[in-house]
Amino acid sequence: MARMKFLCDADRCIECNACVTACKNEHEVPWGINRRRVVTINDGKPGERSVSMACMHCTDAPCAAVCPVDCFYTTADAVVLHSKELCIGCGYCFYACPFGAPQYPKTGNFGSRGKMDKCTYCAGGPEADNSPLERASYGSNRLAEGKLPLCAEMCSTKALLAGDGDIIAQIYKERVSKRGYGSGAWGWKTAYKETIAT
Amino acid sequence: MQTVSILRRAARALFSIAGAVVGAFALTLLVTAGAFAQQPASVNPTASSVNEQKLLEALGPQGNVGGRVTIPDARSRTLIQPEGRTYRAERDQSAKIGGLSILGILGLLVVFYLIRGKVRITGGRSGETMTRFGFMDRFAHWLTATSFLLLGFTGLNITFGRSLVLPVIGPDAFTALSQSGKFVHNYVSFAFLLGILLMFLMWAKDNFPALRDIRWFLQGGGLIGLGHPPAGRFNGGQKLIFWSVVLGGAAISFTGYILMFPFQWTDVAGMQWASVWHGILGLVLFAIIIAHIYIGSVGMEGAFEAMGSGEVDVKWAREHHSVWVEKVAAKSGKTAPAE
Numbered sequence: 001m002a003r004m005k006f007l008c009d010a011d012r013c014i015e016c017n018a019c020v021t022a023c024k025n026e027h028e029v030p031w032g033i034n035r036r037r038v039v040t041i042n043d044g045k046p047g048e049r050s051v052s053m054a055c056m057h058c059t060d061a062p063c064a065a066v067c068p069v070d071c072f073y074t075t076a077d078a079v080v081l082h083s084k085e086l087c088i089g090c091g092y093c094f095y096a097c098p099f100g101a102p103q104y105p106k107t108g109n110f111g112s113r114g115k116m117d118k119c120t121y122c123a124g125g126p127e128a129d130n131s132p133l134e135r136a137s138y139g140s141n142r143l144a145e146g147k148l149p150l151c152a153e154m155c156s157t158k159a160l161l162a163g164d165g166d167i168i169a170q171i172y173k174e175r176v177s178k179r180g181y182g183s184g185a186w187g188w189k190t191a192y193k194e195t196i197a198t
Numbered sequence: 199m200q201t202v203s204i205l206r207r208a209a210r211a212l213f214s215i216a217g218a219v220v221g222a223f224a225l226t227l228l229v230t231a232g233a234f235a236q237q238p239a240s241v242n243p244t245a246s247s248v249n250e251q252k253l254l255e256a257l258g259p260q261g262n263v264g265g266r267v268t269i270p271d272a273r274s275r276t277l278i279q280p281e282g283r284t285y286r287a288e289r290d291q292s293a294k295i296g297g298l299s300i301l302g303i304l305g306l307l308v309v310f311y312l313i314r315g316k317v318r319i320t321g322g323r324s325g326e327t328m329t330r331f332g333f334m335d336r337f338a339h340w341l342t343a344t345s346f347l348l349l350g351f352t353g354l355n356i357t358f359g360r361s362l363v364l365p366v367i368g369p370d371a372f373t374a375l376s377q378s379g380k381f382v383h384n385y386v387s388f389a390f391l392l393g394i395l396l397m398f399l400m401w402a403k404d405n406f407p408a409l410r411d412i413r414w415f416l417q418g419g420g421l422i423g424l425g426h427p428p429a430g431r432f433n434g435g436q437k438l439i440f441w442s443v444v445l446g447g448a449a450i451s452f453t454g455y456i457l458m459f460p461f462q463w464t465d466v467a468g469m470q471w472a473s474v475w476h477g478i479l480g481l482v483l484f485a486i487i488i489a490h491i492y493i494g495s496v497g498m499e500g501a502f503e504a505m506g507s508g509e510v511d512v513k514w515a516r517e518h519h520s521v522w523v524e525k526v527a528a529k530s531g532k533t534a535p536a537e
Contacts, residue, residue: 017268034269039277041253041265051265053277062286068356069373070364086373088380090356091460095470096289098282100274112384113460184250190280195251 002164003078004121004143005192006152007172008052010183012159015040015050019151019160023054026122026150027139033103035119036151049183052151052160055080055101055119056191063093063102077143079121084137089113098190121162122149169196254280273461285470292474293357296481303485307492317421317498324513328526331508338400339505342393342443345386350484352379357477387454394447397440404431405440410521420518421493431522439490446483450476 015038023029023036036054057080064072064080071086072093091113094102104113124141127134134141142150152162161168169185173196176182185196253263263278331339355363355376364372411434413427419435420426427433432440453476456462460469494501500514515523 020269032271034271034274037267037269037274039265039267039275041263041277043266051277062282065286066289068360069376070360070369071373083369086369088373088377090380091457091469092289092473095466095473096282096286098279100276100279100466112380186250187278189251189254190278190283 003166004057004163005078005165005168005188006054006056006121006149007161007168007185007188007196009159009161009172009175010049010051010186011179011181012157013038013050013052014157014159016156019052019155022150022154023119026142027120029117029139030105033105033117035101035103035117051186052155053099053187054151055097055121056099056187057119057121058098058191059193062096062098066092066096068092073126075123077121077123079123079143081120081123081125081138082116082118083126084115084117085126087115089115091116099187119149122147165192172196250278254278273466276466279466281467281470285474288470288474289477292478292481296478296485297358299481299485300488303488307489307497311492311497314421316496317493319499319511319514319517321513323500323511326512327503327509328512328515328523329508330504330510330515333508334396335400336505336508338393338396341389342397342447345390345393346443346447346483346487348382348386349390350480350487352383353477353480354484355379356383357481384458387451387458390447391451394444394451398444401432401440402444405437407437411437426517426520428520429518429522430525431519433518435493439486442483442486446479446486450479450483453479 017038020034020036020038024034027035029035036052038050038052040048040050042048057078059078061072061074061080063082064070064074067082068090069086069088071084072080072082074080089104089107089112091102091104093116094100094104101118103117105115105117107114120138120141122140122142124130124134124144125138127137129144130141142148147153149162152160161171172182172185189195250263262276262281264276267274356379359372359376363375367375408430410428410430414420414429414434417425417427419433421435453472456464456468456472457476464472494505500511501518503514504510512523
């Protein structure tokens with residue numbers, strides 16, 4: 001099985017936010033929750049770059065490590081998913097996540113959070129693939145249909161790449177060698193403890 | 199003639215304007231050519247661009263990479279916060295130390311009980327009793343005690359339940375347990391806060407350190423050695439418990455309410471800090487309270503009545519709180535026997 005990863009080529013990202021919109025629409029993510037976002041660094045200054053970021057589906061994921069109820073699991077494709085049936089909304093995964101991926105709907109008194117929601121790599125959850133229950137809780141399951149995450153699929157500049165880590169790293173390497181520059185695979189060192197040598 | 203000269207003048211003016219324009223254009227060209235000459239042959243757009251590796255190196259191990267986002271959630275501005283991994287390590291570490299300290303104190307108490315046994319009243323009870331704690335004293339104590347135990351066990355469940363309870367009862371039952379535990383933990387915290395506030399108001403005046411406390415500690419509080427060092431209403435050990443509960447409880451409440459109202463007053467680094475310290479302080483206080491429960495129940499004859507009925511045996515009181523007994527006796531001797 002492939003080791004699925006995300007890679008955002010910051011030299012190609014034009015901050016159009018189509019990935020954010022596609023994700024919200026595909027999974028019918030509730031108001032106030034963003035599974036993916038585009039962060040612009042050095043905004044308005046020379047060398048400004050935008051990076052599209054969501055759950056990176058880390059190797060040895062910190063969210064899974066700190067979860068008090070052990071609701072996370074890693075699929076054969078190395079996608080980090082969780083069960084909303086088991087989540088108690090304690091918020092620890094947000095403190096541990098290096099990428100700010102976990103999101104919580106606000107429910108009830110105080111700061112009590114509902115079941116955590118995050119990027120599923122368009123791979124749904126523990127319920128049966130593309131069952132109505134899975135769709136309602138986690139959104140669509142494109143991976144089960146043989147499709148890649150929609151954010152990357154519809155990226156207009158192909159800045160956001162999704163797929164087998166080795167293949168997308170190869171694509172990025174070829175790009176960098178052809179054009180002669182590249183600002184690196186953002187988040188890879190933190191998520192996968194490796195980086196792409198260019 | 200007239201028209202010709204006008205035409206000629208106009209033509210001359212046109213030429214001079216055109217000349218000026220051409221001159222300015224040529225000058226601009228020259229200047230830009232000069233500027234171009236200073237540029238390198240090929241341009242590397244990332245030479246001046248932000249670079250993740252350099253950003254992380256410049257920020258150090260606690261630094262966050264952040265920028266601007268177009269969604270209103272301010273927290274999403276942070277692109278990468280590597281200290282999430284630090285939080286995980288600190289949490290694991292403190293849970294380990296806390297768990298060991300609880301097991302350690304339990305082990306110590308078992309060993310102590312086996313060696314010392316129950317601390318008896320020398321020569322047995324006198325049969326005569328005196329009031330040690332009134333209704334409000336006992337109410338504050340048991341309010342704090344029951345809420346603390348509920349908070350303590352639900353808190354331990356959050357920290358250790360995954361490895362101890364989850365394999366036994368299964369994921370669905372464990373989620374149901376932890377979910378209700380979370381609600382209990384949130385709501386009962388207010389009762390605990392009220393309890394420590396009441397205790398502080400009623401007992402703080404009798405819990406300030408006194409000189410005789412030094413002697414009490416030097417004699418091992420009558421626990422390790424024989425004989426009973428003099429003590430007031432509260433002895434040195436009780437004063438330690440009191441301030442641990444009041445100050446420790448206040449600190450736990452402080453960090454707890456930060457966690458209960460996430461991101462109201464602080465950022466993710468503050469939340470991580472609150473989470474780690476809430477755990478450490480909670481575990482330490484739990485370990486201290488285990489010792490307190492021991493000495494108030496199986497560890498000492500006649501001690502439980504103080505918080506049970508509020509009436510203690512006079513002989514017990516003379517042994518453990520000699521100064522207090524004298525004070526009460528002097529008071530009741532002069533005025534009506536109210537105490």
